[in-house]
Amino acid sequence: MIIARVIGNVVATQKNERYANARVMLCQPVTPEGAETGATLIALDAVDAGVGDVVLVVQEGWSASTTATGEPGAAIDSAIVGVVDRIDLLTEEGRTR
Numbered sequence: 001m002i003i004a005r006v007i008g009n010v011v012a013t014q015k016n017e018r019y020a021n022a023r024v025m026l027c028q029p030v031t032p033e034g035a036e037t038g039a040t041l042i043a044l045d046a047v048d049a050g051v052g053d054v055v056l057v058v059q060e061g062w063s064a065s066t067t068a069t070g071e072p073g074a075a076i077d078s079a080i081v082g083v084v085d086r087i088d089l090l091t092e093e094g095r096t097r
Contacts, residue, residue, distance in 0.1 A: 002041075002057040003084065004029045006049050010042055019044055025080060027057055032087050043078035056082035 004027035012024060023045040029038040034054075041057065049055050059078045 001081075002027075002029050002059055003032060003087075004041070004043075004055055004057050005034075005036075006051050006053045006055055006080070007040065008051060019076065022046070025049060027055065027078075027080070029057075030054065032089055041078055043080050044076055045080045047080055047083055049080050049083050054084040054087075055080045056084060 006025050007028045008026040010024040010026055015022075015024075025043055025045045026040055027043050028036055028040050031037050041059070043057050043059075047055070057078055058081050
């Protein structure tokens, strides 16, 4: 799974009919601390995420396909499967920040 921030919507006038009703979002991977990392990616939104939300993205064909469309086998590489409310990290002393 990848932690990412939704940075935009992708509008497509033609889509595969298996995910015609799904929203396509542009996501920027981030570190747990919130710093941008890696290349942006496109993911189908399975959880009604919005621009600015920090999300969990699954990037594996079978899981992404099943989560985004409810049916296995669609040509989908990435799907947003959760909206992150918060991230708790342990400090070196073992206490949360």
